[in-house]
Structure formats: structure tokens, C-alpha cells
Amino acid sequence: MASVVRSTALRAGGACVRCRKGKTKCVYENGRAPCKNCAKGMHECYLPSESMSHGGHGVSPARVQQRARESLPSERAVSSTSGDRQATSASGVSRHIPTVTEKLTPELMQECERVISNTLPACVAFHKPSFLQQLKNTSMDPTMIHALLATAARHSPAMIRRYGGHGGGSAAAEHFASKAIHLIGQALDQPSLADIQALCLLVIHEWGCRNAVRAYIYLGQAARMAQMYRIVHSHHHHSDPDQFLQDESFRRTLWLIYILDCFLTSSPGRHPALSSHDVQDVSLPCTLVDYHFGNPVYVRTLSGAPPSTMPDSAGHLGEVGEFGHIVLATKAWRNVVEMMTTTTLETFSEEQCLALEQDIDAIRQSLPLHFADKPGQINLHITMGSGYMYAMIHSLLNCGTIFVNRRRILQVVTDENFSLEAWRSSSYPLMLQAVDRIFAASHSIIHSLLSLEHGADKDSILCFPIFMLFSAFTAGSTVAYLTLKGLAPPDVIESASSIVRDSLRLCQDGSESWPLVVPWQRHLSVMSKVLREVNSAPRDIRDAREDSRSNQHVSPSVKDDILSQADTNPDAMDYDQTTGLGAHAPLPSSVDGRDSEPPIPRRPGVTTINGGSAGAATPVTASPPPGPVPKADSPDVASSTSVGGIPQAPQPGPDVDMTAMELCAAFERQLLELDDLAAFMGGGV
Structure with missing residues (x-):
């Protein structure tokens, strides 16, 4: 790292600009910049005579360094011969960027090391030995340093106090993310691998902050940079x-x-950043052992075929690694989502659901024995340091299982001829099996996350990956729906309450780190409260309510075309009401005001999860205006507390003014209109 030599270690006339403004003593270690104050705060250190070079008129020659284009995680660990070859190939394509003069303190180095060693996706996508060596030698790419610190800021109480203030972990992460994206923006024409890797971490940061559009743009940018890098750096000496x-x-x-x-x-509404052609001939990731020790192996592609670079197509293929199984599980989950987004109640196919479930089971069968979903297996992986990899694989597979079987159940219960009495008399044996699969998958998801929570480092803040929290939300909301609808067996009511309670707590804790999770947590809190109210009602009232549900069918309504598109409703799962006594507090905006598009209000007459009709001018506690009786799919919350003359369970508190029947109808409508996926993505484009 280039540095400015100062003539004295302590001199009033030689104080840097920041120390002059703060009127603090400016001390240079060994007479070189940065001074101790700037190094401690990771600020740029320069003299008043150098201020013109920091005001947008270029950079001082003393503060310019050349960064080789091939900034690979492993380039510091290669042999001298290989290093000479890389230097020769990169000498003609080097670029000039401002040197980051901030000095990594031992505390910040420890936070970076924690991200590389234990945090998804860095612990599986990056070469850990090379990264740790670069941290030790202070030779890591500045862009990657800031991206790692942006990831670490959500886990570190010290970084949150120092850089986040009242904004919490998101504000602390934004402090470093803004610096990383500034460096990346200067190298778009000649991207290094470190730039692409750092941009992937920034995609996750913006996504978690509910800056959906920005995350989507960064994702496309990373894909284009990867394509450029692949064209220039195509190698075949495997x-x-x-x-x-x-x-x-x-x-x-x-x-x-x-x-x-x-x-x-x-x-x-969102076009993929990568096409099937971009990954069709790319080998799946190998095992971490082969990757960390540099053992050259050939691994099959996503389609199962050997890679084209393999000399002998009939030769031995290496084992698919931990990260490779995450890729396969993601593909299976994405296929399920594609089915949900392309089928309607009229075009639904049971054969397609069966094929998707068989694909998920095939991936489970292909997992190594130590990655099988068995009781207590995750505790072994937590001890070995691979607990998050294990939990991520099974969160993807179990979430896909819930999606498939929940879609099957929705197809049955939304039929006008559906009868709860027939359901209880085992007239739907396949659907009862679907309920069992949903409960088993939900229990597995919650158990994995609770085990990770129990084995977490007590000195850091537990920050689950976004998808793990979404899988917990999916498990809790689906189990709550099945219980409120009367579709769950009576002997699992207590287990259902436990799953909903644990998923709600996980989402509450996750919302402190990820603003994206706040609408999920609100949704679950409403369902949890209604479930508690129903379970605490007297037995005779519960029986009367269930009898009334078996005699009535509430079909979900269909919103206008523009509202039925998940991508046009970024706050589809945000059920705030600005009127009435039960309004929640407004959702906190993103750390710098770059939130997703403003929410599109639902049309009047559509019941939302927190009760009432969105867009209505009257408060939710007011009496309904005179007129015809409301439709069954949008009952008025201020109507009588009986249905068909049968008394219902007591109404929930003022902030939850929906009955179980209304809540189930609203939830069915939102699932069919993909509102949960819209909330998962954080908004529309």
C-alpha cells in the first residue's frame, strides 16, 4: 500500500485535515500516513496541501496504486512461477483506483475472518485459506474488505454501536457498502473477481434492506461483469x-x-440475470476439502453431464461439494416457484406437483450420508462448523416441499364443492398426506434454526441468512393456516402452536438485522394472535365455530389484474392500516431512504390480514354503512360475532380484528396471488 512519508512523528504544522478539524493531536506511526486517529476510524488521511487531490480533481500521485486485474482469492498463495505468469498477463490491463488508506484494526480483521469462516455465502463461495492469508498480510483487495465489513456489521455489536447509531445493523452495513460500491463503479469496464464477489455481498445487503430495485440492478451488473471476466480469463489447464x-x-x-x-x-415481471446457456457447461462446486487444498477434480454439471473441459468424458467425476448441493436444492426450489407462478386454478396439474416432489426426494437421496435429514444430525454439523450449510440445504428442500403440498391443498379447499366434513371423514387421503408432509417439513426447518441459535457465538448477534428466515416464515404461516382452517389433525394442535410461536420469535429477531423481514413478522404476529384466541376459547364455542366452517365456504376473491401481479405490489405482505385503532406503527424505511416503490393500495372491499377493507374511509371499529350484506370473501370486521346464528370465538384485540375464517380467506387469496413471493423479493421492479 502506498503511503505518504511525513518528516516528523508529531508536528503541529503537519497535522492532517481531519485532526485539524477535530483539534486533536495528529501522531504518525513511523512518520507515515495514516495517523493514529484516521487509522482507528478507517478514514482517509491527507495533509491540507493534498486537499485538492481529494476534492474531485484527481488523486495525489503519492496515493495511487495499481491493482492487477486478476485479483483472485488465491493469487497470494500461488508459486513464484505462477505469480510471474499472472503479472505478465495482467501488466497490460492494470487500472488506477484511489488507494484505501484505512488501516485494518485487529478488531475489524477479526470480523472479516468471522465472515469468511462462518457466514453464508462467504464461507462456501470464497477460498478461505487465501482470504485469511491476505488478511494477515494486509494485501486483500479494498473492495472486498469493505464488502466483508458490510456483511460483518450486522453481526457485531461493537460495529453497530460505532457505525450504526440509531440505524442499527443496516446503517452500520451501509457505512461500508457505500465505499465498496464506489470502488466497484470505477472498474466496470475491467472487473476483477474480487469486484464480482464483493458485488454479490452487496446484493444481499441491499436485498435485506428492502432496496429491491437496487439489489436487482446490482445482480444484473454482477452477471454482466462475470460474463466479461469469463471471456477474458478462459483457461483450460485444469x-x-x-x-x-x-x-x-x-x-x-x-x-x-x-x-x-x-x-x-x-x-x-423480473427477467433472470443469467440464462441457461451461462451455466449449462459449468461444473458444480467441488468439496471444500478439494477446494481448500487445491486438488484438481472434475465435477458434473447442473444437468448431470460431465463438463466439456474434461479430457475423457468417461473418466471419474469428483464428488459434488456442500455448495454444489445448495445449488441443486436451489434449482429444485426454483422449479417449484415456477410452477406456482405459471399455473392457475384452471391449469393446475397434480402430475406436475408429483414430478416436482420426486425431484426434491431425488436430491435428498443423493446427499452424502452425513448430510441426511436425521434427528440430531445438525448438532454434529454445528460441531464441525458446517451447520449453516446443512441447514441451508434442508431449508430449501423443505420449503419446496411446503410449497408443493400447500398448492395441492389450496386447489381442493378453494373448490366450491369442498366440505370440511368430507375432509375429516378421510375422503381426501392424498390431502391428509400432504398435511403430514407440511408438518414434517415445518418441524425440520424450525428445529434446524433453533439448533443453530443454541450453538451460536454468544459474543455476536445471530443473523440468519434471509432465505432461512423466509423458510421459517413459510413454515409458521402455513401451519397456522392449516390449524385455523380446521385441516390439521386434532392431535397436532399443540405442536402447531409451538411451530408458530418459534417461527414468530425467529422472524422478530431477524427483523432487527434485516428490514426485509419486518412484514413477515407482522403477518405471523397476526396469525399467531388469532390462533391463540381460537385455542383459548371455550370448548363449546370452538366446536360451534368448526361446525359453522364445515357448512360455509369462503372462496378467495381475485384482485384487479394490476394488483394480482406480485411485482407491482412491493408491500404485498405489509398489512398496515393508517386508520382505525388497530393500526400498527409504520414500517421503518431503509437506511438511506432508498426504499422500494411505494405500495399500491388494495381496492376497497378486499379484506386484508389485519382486518377491514383496505382503502375504506371508515375506521375498522366503526359500524358498516347501510347497504347489502357483504360478500362471503370480504366479510366486514364490524359485523355480528356470529355466523349463521352460531356464536363465534371472541374477537381478537383491537390490533387484530379478524375471525379465523376471514384470516384463512385472506391468506388463501394472498397465496394464490403470490403475495408471499413478492414480500420475499422485497418489492417489485
């Missing part, structure tokens, strides 16, 4: 360990983009 590390690092980065692409384009 047997060379150094070359294998470089190629495998790029492949893992490309698969990380693929996973984020599956998540952020999971509803109509």
Missing part, C-alpha cells in the same frame, strides 16, 4: 493446482450469482 483454484473460485462466484438470481426473480 490439472495445474493454481489454475484450478482460479477457475474454481470463478465457478463458485458464478453459482452464487445463479442462487441470488433464483431468489430475486422468483415472480413474473
Whole structure:
């Protein structure tokens, strides 16, 4: 790192600009910049005579360094011969960027090391030995340093206090993310692998902050940069360990983009950043042992075929690694989502659901024995340091299982001839099996997250990956719906309450780190409160309510075409009401005001989860205006507390003014209109 030599270690006339403004003593270690104050705060340190070079008129020559284009995680660990070859190939394409003169303190280095070692996706997508060596030698790319610190800021109480203030972990992460994106913006024409990897971490940061549009733009930018990098750095010397590390690092980065692409384009209206052609001939990630030790292996592609770079197509293929199984599970989950977004009540196909479920089971069968979903297995992985990999694989598979079976059940219960009495008399044996699968998958998801929580580091804030929290939300909301609808067996009511309670607590804790989770937590809190009210009602009232449900059918209404598109309703799961006594507090905006598009209000007459008709001018507690009786799919919350002359359970508190029947009808409508996927993506484009 280039540095400015100062003539004295302590001199009033030689104080830097920041120390002059703060009127603090400016001390240079060994007479070189940065001073101790700037190094401690990771600020840029420069003298008043150098201020012109920091005001937008260029950078002082003393503060310019050349960063090689091939900034790979493994380039510091290669042999001298390989290093000479890389220097020769990169000498003609180097670029000038401002040097980040901030000095990494031991505390910040420890936070970066924690991200690389334990935090998804860095712990599986990046080459851990090379990254740790670069941290030790202070030779890591500045862009990657800031991206790692942006990820670490959500886990570290010290960083939140120092950089976040009242904004919490999101504000602390934004402090470093803004610096990283500034450096990336200067190298769009000649991207390095470190730039692409850092941009992937920033996609997750913006996504979690509910800046959906910005995350989607960054995702497309990362995909284009990866394509440019792939064209320039196409290698075929697979047997060379150094070359294998470089190629495998790029492949893992490309698969990380693929996973984020599956998540952020999971509803109509968002075009994928990667096409099938971009990954059709890319080997799946190998095992971490082969990757960390640089053992060249060939691994099959996503379609199961050997890669085209393999000399002998009939040769031995290496084992698919932990990250590779996450890729396969993501593909299976994405196929389920595609079915949900392309089928309607009229075009639903049971054969398609069966094929998707068989694909999920095939992936489960292909997992190594130590990655099988067995009781207590995750505790072994937590001890070995692979607990998050294990939980991520099974969260994807179990969430896909819930999606498939929930869609089957919705197809049956929304039929006008559906009868709860027939359901209880075992007239729907396949649907009862679907309920059992949903409960088993939900229990597995919650158990995995609780085990990770129990084994977490007590000195840091537990910050689950976004998808794990979404899988917990999916499990809790689906189990609550089945119980309120009367579709769950009577002997699992207590287990259902436990699943809903744990999923709500996980989402509450997750909302402190990820603003994206706040609408999910609100949704679950409403369902949980209604479920508690129903379970606490007297037995005779519960029986009367269930009898009335068996005699009445509430079909979900269909919104206008523009509202039925998940991508046009970014706050589809945000059930705030600005009128009435039960209004929740407004959702906190993103850390810098760059929130997603403003929510599109639902049309009047459509019941929302927190009760009432969105867009109505009267408060939810007011009496309904005179007129015809409300339709069955949008009952008025101020109507009588009886249905068909049969008394109902007591109404929930003022902030939850919906009956169980109304809540189930609203939830069915939202599932059919993909509102949960819209909330998962954080908004529309």
C-alpha cells in the first residue's frame, strides 16, 4: 500500500485535515500516513496541501496504486512461477483506483475472518485459506474488505454501536457498502473477481434492506461483469493446482450469482440475470476439502453431464461439494416457484406437483450420508462448523416441499364443492398426506434454526441468512393456516402452536438485522394472535365455530389484474392500516431512504390480514354503512360475532380484528396471488 512519508512523528504544522478539524493531536506511526486517529476510524488521511487531490480533481500521485486485474482469492498463495505468469498477463490491463488508506484494526480483521469462516455465502463461495492469508498480510483487495465489513456489521455489536447509531445493523452495513460500491463503479469496464464477489455481498445487503430495485440492478451488473471476466480469463489447464483454484473460485462466484438470481426473480415481471446457456457447461462446486487444498477434480454439471473441459468424458467425476448441493436444492426450489407462478386454478396439474416432489426426494437421496435429514444430525454439523450449510440445504428442500403440498391443498379447499366434513371423514387421503408432509417439513426447518441459535457465538448477534428466515416464515404461516382452517389433525394442535410461536420469535429477531423481514413478522404476529384466541376459547364455542366452517365456504376473491401481479405490489405482505385503532406503527424505511416503490393500495372491499377493507374511509371499529350484506370473501370486521346464528370465538384485540375464517380467506387469496413471493423479493421492479 502506498503511503505518504511525513518528516516528523508529531508536528503541529503537519497535522492532517481531519485532526485539524477535530483539534486533536495528529501522531504518525513511523512518520507515515495514516495517523493514529484516521487509522482507528478507517478514514482517509491527507495533509491540507493534498486537499485538492481529494476534492474531485484527481488523486495525489503519492496515493495511487495499481491493482492487477486478476485479483483472485488465491493469487497470494500461488508459486513464484505462477505469480510471474499472472503479472505478465495482467501488466497490460492494470487500472488506477484511489488507494484505501484505512488501516485494518485487529478488531475489524477479526470480523472479516468471522465472515469468511462462518457466514453464508462467504464461507462456501470464497477460498478461505487465501482470504485469511491476505488478511494477515494486509494485501486483500479494498473492495472486498469493505464488502466483508458490510456483511460483518450486522453481526457485531461493537460495529453497530460505532457505525450504526440509531440505524442499527443496516446503517452500520451501509457505512461500508457505500465505499465498496464506489470502488466497484470505477472498474466496470475491467472487473476483477474480487469486484464480482464483493458485488454479490452487496446484493444481499441491499436485498435485506428492502432496496429491491437496487439489489436487482446490482445482480444484473454482477452477471454482466462475470460474463466479461469469463471471456477474458478462459483457461483450460485444469490439472495445474493454481489454475484450478482460479477457475474454481470463478465457478463458485458464478453459482452464487445463479442462487441470488433464483431468489430475486422468483415472480413474473423480473427477467433472470443469467440464462441457461451461462451455466449449462459449468461444473458444480467441488468439496471444500478439494477446494481448500487445491486438488484438481472434475465435477458434473447442473444437468448431470460431465463438463466439456474434461479430457475423457468417461473418466471419474469428483464428488459434488456442500455448495454444489445448495445449488441443486436451489434449482429444485426454483422449479417449484415456477410452477406456482405459471399455473392457475384452471391449469393446475397434480402430475406436475408429483414430478416436482420426486425431484426434491431425488436430491435428498443423493446427499452424502452425513448430510441426511436425521434427528440430531445438525448438532454434529454445528460441531464441525458446517451447520449453516446443512441447514441451508434442508431449508430449501423443505420449503419446496411446503410449497408443493400447500398448492395441492389450496386447489381442493378453494373448490366450491369442498366440505370440511368430507375432509375429516378421510375422503381426501392424498390431502391428509400432504398435511403430514407440511408438518414434517415445518418441524425440520424450525428445529434446524433453533439448533443453530443454541450453538451460536454468544459474543455476536445471530443473523440468519434471509432465505432461512423466509423458510421459517413459510413454515409458521402455513401451519397456522392449516390449524385455523380446521385441516390439521386434532392431535397436532399443540405442536402447531409451538411451530408458530418459534417461527414468530425467529422472524422478530431477524427483523432487527434485516428490514426485509419486518412484514413477515407482522403477518405471523397476526396469525399467531388469532390462533391463540381460537385455542383459548371455550370448548363449546370452538366446536360451534368448526361446525359453522364445515357448512360455509369462503372462496378467495381475485384482485384487479394490476394488483394480482406480485411485482407491482412491493408491500404485498405489509398489512398496515393508517386508520382505525388497530393500526400498527409504520414500517421503518431503509437506511438511506432508498426504499422500494411505494405500495399500491388494495381496492376497497378486499379484506386484508389485519382486518377491514383496505382503502375504506371508515375506521375498522366503526359500524358498516347501510347497504347489502357483504360478500362471503370480504366479510366486514364490524359485523355480528356470529355466523349463521352460531356464536363465534371472541374477537381478537383491537390490533387484530379478524375471525379465523376471514384470516384463512385472506391468506388463501394472498397465496394464490403470490403475495408471499413478492414480500420475499422485497418489492417489485
